[in-house]
Amino acid sequence: MKNKIVVSLTLILLVVLTACGNNEENAQQEENDGKEEILLWHYYTGSEDALNEILTDYNKSQDKVEVVAEYVPFDEMNRQLSVGTAGNTLPDIVIADTVNNVSMASMGILADTTDDVEAWGKADQFLEGPYNSTIYDGNQYGLPLTTNSLGLFYNKKMLEEAGIEEPPTTWEELEEDAEALTTEGVKGFGLSAVRSEEATFQFYPFIYSAGGSYKAMDSPEAIGAFDFLKNMYDQGYMSQDILTATQDDLTRMFIEGNVAMMINGPWMIERIQENKDLDFGVTNIPKDKEFASVTGGDNISITETGNQEAAWDFMKWLFEPEQNERFAIETGYYPTRSDVLNEAEYWKNEEIVKEFIPIMEVAEARGPSPDWPGVSEEIQLAIQKILTDEQPVEDALSEAAENIAEIEASE
Amino acid sequence: MIQVWKKLRKDAGGYLFVLPAVIFMLLLIGYPLLYNIILSFQNVDLSNLAGGKREFVGFANYRTVAEEEVFGISIQNTLVYTVGSVFFQVIIGFCLASFFSMKFKLAGFLRGIMMISWLIPMTVTALLFKFMMGSEEGILNQMLMTFYFIEEPIGWLSSPNIALWSVIIANIWIGIPFNMLLLSTGLSSLPQDVYESASLDGANWWQKLVHITLPLLKPVIMVVLMLGFIYTFKVFDVVYVMTGGGPINSTEVLSTLAFRYSFSDFDFSLGAAVANVLFIMLFVISLIYLRMIKKDEAI
Numbered sequence: 001m002k003n004k005i006v007v008s009l010t011l012i013l014l015v016v017l018t019a020c021g022n023n024e025e026n027a028q029q030e031e032n033d034g035k036e037e038i039l040l041w042h043y044y045t046g047s048e049d050a051l052n053e054i055l056t057d058y059n060k061s062q063d064k065v066e067v068v069a070e071y072v073p074f075d076e077m078n079r080q081l082s083v084g085t086a087g088n089t090l091p092d093i094v095i096a097d098t099v100n101n102v103s104m105a106s107m108g109i110l111a112d113t114t115d116d117v118e119a120w121g122k123a124d125q126f127l128e129g130p131y132n133s134t135i136y137d138g139n140q141y142g143l144p145l146t147t148n149s150l151g152l153f154y155n156k157k158m159l160e161e162a163g164i165e166e167p168p169t170t171w172e173e174l175e176e177d178a179e180a181l182t183t184e185g186v187k188g189f190g191l192s193a194v195r196s197e198e199a200t201f202q203f204y205p206f207i208y209s210a211g212g213s214y215k216a217m218d219s220p221e222a223i224g225a226f227d228f229l230k231n232m233y234d235q236g237y238m239s240q241d242i243l244t245a246t247q248d249d250l251t252r253m254f255i256e257g258n259v260a261m262m263i264n265g266p267w268m269i270e271r272i273q274e275n276k277d278l279d280f281g282v283t284n285i286p287k288d289k290e291f292a293s294v295t296g297g298d299n300i301s302i303t304e305t306g307n308q309e310a311a312w313d314f315m316k317w318l319f320e321p322e323q324n325e326r327f328a329i330e331t332g333y334y335p336t337r338s339d340v341l342n343e344a345e346y347w348k349n350e351e352i353v354k355e356f357i358p359i360m361e362v363a364e365a366r367g368p369s370p371d372w373p374g375v376s377e378e379i380q381l382a383i384q385k386i387l388t389d390e391q392p393v394e395d396a397l398s399e400a401a402e403n404i405a406e407i408e409a410s411e
Numbered sequence: 412m413i414q415v416w417k418k419l420r421k422d423a424g425g426y427l428f429v430l431p432a433v434i435f436m437l438l439l440i441g442y443p444l445l446y447n448i449i450l451s452f453q454n455v456d457l458s459n460l461a462g463g464k465r466e467f468v469g470f471a472n473y474r475t476v477a478e479e480e481v482f483g484i485s486i487q488n489t490l491v492y493t494v495g496s497v498f499f500q501v502i503i504g505f506c507l508a509s510f511f512s513m514k515f516k517l518a519g520f521l522r523g524i525m526m527i528s529w530l531i532p533m534t535v536t537a538l539l540f541k542f543m544m545g546s547e548e549g550i551l552n553q554m555l556m557t558f559y560f561i562e563e564p565i566g567w568l569s570s571p572n573i574a575l576w577s578v579i580i581a582n583i584w585i586g587i588p589f590n591m592l593l594l595s596t597g598l599s600s601l602p603q604d605v606y607e608s609a610s611l612d613g614a615n616w617w618q619k620l621v622h623i624t625l626p627l628l629k630p631v632i633m634v635v636l637m638l639g640f641i642y643t644f645k646v647f648d649v650v651y652v653m654t655g656g657g658p659i660n661s662t663e664v665l666s667t668l669a670f671r672y673s674f675s676d677f678d679f680s681l682g683a684a685v686a687n688v689l690f691i692m693l694f695v696i697s698l699i700y701l702r703m704i705k706k707d708e709a710i
Contacts, residue, residue, distance in 0.1 A: 078674045085460045107457035107677065187547065195657030240546040243569035243658045258548050373675045384658045388571050 035059075035066040036310050039091035042298075043074040050330030058317055065310045067093075085109055092306030093314070095145060098133040098365060099197070099372050101299040105141040106370030111302040114140045116312050122319065122337075129295040130336045133365040142301025143319060146333035148265050149293040149363035150205055151356055152286065153272070156279040158186070158260040167261075167283050171228055174261075174286040178237035181260040188237040190250050190259040191229075193383050198247050200376040201294060202263050203229070203383055204366055205285045208292035214367065214375055215408075217382065218394070218401035224288065226386055226393045233387050243387060254280075265296060266356050267332055273352070282355040284362070293363035297333055334360055374407040444690070451683035460679065472684040481660045481668060482685070488575055489664045489689075492646060495579045496586060497639040501632070503583070504590025509624075511591070512598045522595065529588040537652035540581035544568050544653075568654055571661035578653050578662055582643065590635055597631030598624070630703075637700040644693055665689040 044051055048071060055067050070091065072080045077096055081104070084090040090109065104110050117123055117140050123131070130144030154167045162181050168174040178188030191202045206229060207213070212222035232238050239245075245253070251268045253259040255275055263285060272280060284291045300318070302311040317323065321337060325344045328335040334356065335341050347354055369375055382400040385391045391399070419426070451472055453465045476482050511522045528536070543550050544567035552564040567577040601624065609619055625632075647666040650656065656663040656671070665685055673682030 078677075082457060082460060082674065082677065082679070085457055103677070104457070109457055185547070195655040195659075240564070240566045240569040241549075243566075244541065244654055253548070256548070373677070377671075377675070380657075381659060384571075388569070388658050390571065390659055 035064060036307060038065055038067045038093060038307060038310050038314060040067055040069045040093040040095065041072050041077070041080070041091045042069060042095040043072055043077055044095075044331060045071075047331045050327075054318075054323065054327060054330075058314060061317070062313075065314060067314050081109070088305065090303045090305050092311045093300060093302055095298050095300050098130065098144065098147075098295065098297055098299050099367060099376075101134055101142060101301060102136045102368040103370050103372055104301070105136040105139075109304050110141040111304050111306060111308050112139050113142060113302060113312065116308075117143070120316060125337045125339050127295075127336055127338050127341070127360060129360075129364045130297060130299075133295070133368050134299055134301075135368065136370060142299050143315065144336040145298045145300040145318075146328050146331050147295050147297035147336050147360065147363075148267060148333050149295050149356060149359050150202065150263050150265050150285060151282045151293065151359045152261060152284065153254060153264050153268075153280055153282050154261045155254070155257070156281055158257075162260075167281065168286045169284065170286050171288050175228075175232060175237070178232060178261065179235065182237050186257065187239045187253075187259050189232060189261045190238055190242055190245070190253060191263040192245050192247050192250055193242045193387055194244055194246050195380050195384060196246070197373075197376055197380075199383050200366065200379045201296065202247070203379065204294040205263070205292045206288075208294065208364060209285070209290060210288040211290075214369070214379065214404065216401065217379070217404060218398040223393055223397055226382075226397060228288075230386055230393060243384060266334070266353060269352050270332065280352075282352055284359055291359075291362045293359050295360075295363045295365050297336070369408065371407050371410075375404050378403045378407070447683045447686055447690075450680055451687050453680055455679045455683075457677045468680075472680045473688075476681055476684050476688075481663055484660050485663045485665050485668045485685075486688075488662060489644060489646075489666075491575060492579055492582070492650075492664060493640055493643045495576070496582045496643045497636060499579075499583045500586040500590045500639055501594075501635060504587050504635075505594050505632075507587065507591045508594035508598055511595060522591070525591060526588045528584060533585065533648045534652050536585055537581060537649045540577075540584075541568065541653050544577050544581075569658060571658045574654055574658060574661050578650055581653065582646065582649050585649070586639065586643070590639065593635050593638075594628070594631065597628050601627050633703055634700070637696065637703065640696055641693055641700070644696070645689065 040055075042051060048069075051069055055069055059066050074097075078100070081090070081094070081096075094104075094110075096104070101110075126144060127147060129149075130147040134140050134142050134144060152167065158181055159165075159167065159177070162177070164177050164180060168177045174189065181188035192198045193203070203225075204214075206225040207222050210221040210225040212219050212225060216222065229238075233242070239253070239259070241249070241253075247264055247268070250259065250262045250264055251271060254262050254264075255272055255278060257278075266282075269282075272278060285293055300315060302308055302315070318327070319337070321340050324335045324337050325340045325346070328340070329346055334347065335344070341347060341357060341360065347357055366372065367375070378400045382396045385396040386393050390396070452467060452469060454468050454471075455465055459465050507525065511518050511525075544552075546552060546564045546566045546569055549564075549567065551567065552561070555561045556564065566573060568574050605623055605627070606619060609623055614622070645666055646664055647670070650662055650664055650667055651670070654662040656667045666689060669682045669685040669689065671682075672678045672685060
């Protein structure tokens, strides 16, 4: 009896152990009908089908490479990349947020594509802001795949009722209009000041417009931008809730009619349009010195451990004008090729969507800095300290400037 | 030596039965724990995570972390959050448990209904509270203002002085049913004859509570306190969803700080150091808990 138990336990153990061992063999199974398999990570949710369709087209168009997509949730991407790096299970291609491109490159997990892009000779077709977000230390790590930027969304009916004919174009007008639009239960203006990248993203156009930059947060220009927004907040033209409001929350407030004007991006258009009786428009973010905006979107890069040759072959195909156009339409973003953006019919004719074309031209990338997450955190802290009266504008910004200089120097 | 070996052989069957569990624990609990400890003594970021050269840096990570202002703040926040949550959860849970132990119609059914807040995914609860605690459109402020309790809207989540308590309120709501259930079970196991003789001696309601219920229930209450402490101490989702650690650092707790170091800054070693501090604190609490249980069983 005892022996039986021992034997069966040993058997169970053996089964468990062999089951663990099996995984590795599976991973090595790369051959697929004699084609090389390329694994791609992305975080698209609404447009997953479209992506797979595009991949199928590519896979049929030639007989050497088979691209397979794997979905990773947006919030999980950074985590999965680290896990993948640790376990040597990185995909061949990664589609990730533009701001992460340079920091991933600086950590050595991306392949240098400078020579490939040069030989390809299409670099001058790309929009400048998105293109710059792929460059680290003079070398290029991937290409911008889709792009978007922030604009001013305004509720037409509310503006009309307040006697405002044209949406604001300057900071003074923005303040006047926000005051006029603020009533019981409605705030004139809103932008996200939550403790995450979203706040940095939303405040950046104001810093740019004043002529400031993240490298000099204590410059008079940056101070001016914060003074202006702080005043708007103190006057009550912006809700206290912006301190916890994500861009999603802003959109909800805008749809519910609690906010008359907000800063937000084109990926929200469809959601707002679902509310048929909400008449809204989009225009440039009001300016101090010049119109400015900031780019978001995704870059596509090849990993250090990936199959570079095959991956680059796929990317060249993906960046042909027609694919670039199709991909951007399906994802609800904008194409990164300037020629596609300006020539394709779609963006010219689609209501609201077309308003972003001029904004795209003035949009710049955040950073680019390999230490962006750290830099951005300092900006988020400064934003929250200033709005909550924890520190006066100048003190908070000079502290941020000091810390950012330290972060950038520490490499 | 030979005797030890003999004894081992005699008990071999027993050890074999334990073996799967031991292997399971070593692989799934022991390994990550050890890895995390090693990680916290190295300098690991994305560039050498995959197998580049890792340097042993001694306590440098712990020193770096300790020098950061936010570290002290997050320890304090974690403690306030835990003590505040557990204190009110147990008191309210106890009141509800006593209430439902009165045998009225539907008592069992209503107690079941109360469990719902325990069943809702924590992220959903956190989101709901975030909506309700909005300063202008939030229902909480609207209600308070309608009944003239307050004149100005309260910045539940936007004011650095209040935000931590708002998150605590949400967590209290989440934890009440769990405490209630454990305490109910404890209450129903108390011997009834003690109460009868106390009534005969003329003890009133308050005296029964203080001199009979609480002393008899003490082991259960201690266990509830300990479990609640351990469970609340490693909070992540509620804080992450409701405030993300802000405004400024007013709701930053150890777990969100560790997450930020590891997966936003990719400074895995710093993240590991913070996580280990969290672990050590929990470990001490767990030891106390285990000792208490042992004592109970000894009686």
